Amino acid sequence: MTNERRVLVHPDKASLASSVAARFITKMLDILDAQAVAHVVLTGGSMGSAMLEAVAASPARTSIDWSRVHFWWGDERWVPAGDGERNDRQAQEALLDDLDLPAENVHPFPASDSGLSLDEAAASAAAELSTHGVDGLPHPIFDITFLGVGPDGHIASLFPHRSGIRVTDRTVIAVRNSPKPPPERLSLTRPVINSSQRVWLVLAGADKASALGLALAGASRDEVPVAGIKGRRRTVFFVDADAAAEVPEALISRDY
Structure with missing residues (x-):
């Protein structure tokens, strides 16, 4: 089982979104052919939404038994449920609402109007992860984790020069004083x-x-922070030509 890092470059944002969507559908078919259930982590942001919209627009999406797929998020803004800034709301509008998913397959982070404090919400999210833990881990082993990357290199809500990227004893952390608004967030750990x-x-x-x-x-x-991220089997950077401007030619894959 190899662990590879690849960079796949696309001409523009539109082709990037459609290519990732097509690969996602193909990989989900492979995964569900090999196992009963799949776990996927979604990301927010414009590219996260664009990719999900491309999945929704693809006729091939109907070939997947989505009732066997569980959706999670890498991080979430500490704002009320249904707020347009929430990553889960964006994902629901882009794709999930069209999939007729069982409610128990969607695992959003708690919202700021849930009645929980930020720390209690982190503990609640960690408990939800643990209910799907495998191999002695307090969380599922995700089949695909999508991440965006900020201009400062942050992933999820793990920011440069902050302690979050170094946390190893928790699965979910409460983030305060985020350098990117809103200041309070929840995030999976590295x-x-x-x-x-x-x-x-x-x-x-x-x-x-x-x-x-x-x-x-x-x-x-x-x-x-993105420098510290690597999947068990494979780590793929799907990028457009502008984002690839400083990638060494030797690291760019010509096929996948």
């Missing part, structure tokens, strides 16, 4: 993300080029 079979990072735009280049050049995970 060990949970890195236990994923496959980590697919989707990023577009020239403002992401420096972070991607630094991550692939071996930067410190404290300086560039």
Whole structure:
């Protein structure tokens, strides 16, 4: 079982979203052919939504038994349920509402109007993860984890020069004083993300080029958190041409 890092470059954001969507559908068919249930972590942001919209638009999506797929999120903004800024709301509008999923297959983080404090919400999310734990782990082993990457190299809500990227004794952390609004968030931790079979990072735009280049050049995970992310089987950076501007030619894959 090899552990590979690949960079796949696409001409623009539209082709990037459609390509990732097609690969996601194909891989889900393979996964569900080999096992009874799949666990997928979704990401927010414009590319996360664009990819899900491309899945929704694909006729091939009907070939998947979505009732066997569980959806989670890498992080969430601490805002009320249904708020348009929430990653789960964006995913629901882009795809999930059209899949007729069993309610128990969708695992959003608690919302700020849930009656829980931020720390209680982190504990509640950790407990939800543990109900699907396998192999002695307090969480599922995710089959595919989607992540976006910020211009500063952050992933989920694990930011540079913050303690979150170094946490190893919890599955979910409460994030306060985030350098990106809103200031309060919930996030999976790095060990949970890195236990994923496959980590697919989707990023577009020239403002992401420096972070991607630094991550692939071996930067410190404290300086560039994405540098510390690697799936068990495979780590793939799906990028557009602008984001690939500082990627060494030798690291770019010509096939997948």
